[in-house]
Amino acid sequence: MSAPTQFDAIADPNRRHLLEELRRSPRTVNELADGLPISRPAVSQHLKTLLDCNLVSVTAEGTRRIYAINKDGFKPLTLWLDQFW
Template sequence: MSNPDVFAATADPNRRHILEELRRAPKTVNDLAKGLPISRPAVSQHLKALLDCGLVTVTSEGTRRIYSVNNRGFDGMNLWLDQFWS
């Protein structure tokens, strides 16, 4: 796992939308693509970026891949932001 910058990964509005949807419930690429003006392959690319920085996890159920928010992936972001409120 490469672990790129979470702030760069969340700068894209499509990725923020994906995270908001996944915060509500785990979803497949098809479910996520329904709410976005981009193709399923583009959604998959955005999910890969979110997976690479640890903000999203994926599990397999048969032939389906279910994506969900990885709360632990936000720990570093939260620690960095919290320093501004201390």
């Protein structure tokens, strides 16, 4: 099985929701899980997919992991979309 692409990552509505939340401000897994009807482990799995596709980044602050949007990861999506304008 091949690695997921940015397009695969944004195909899932839960991952799109996570990206929309992270667009507003960096957040922890627990903060992100509060807004979704899925478990915290499921949120972590979705964040791993987004990390693997370079759409988000993570930094450690003590025991907390803070997730944020990685704008550079959106370049392949932008380049693909721009060809239609």
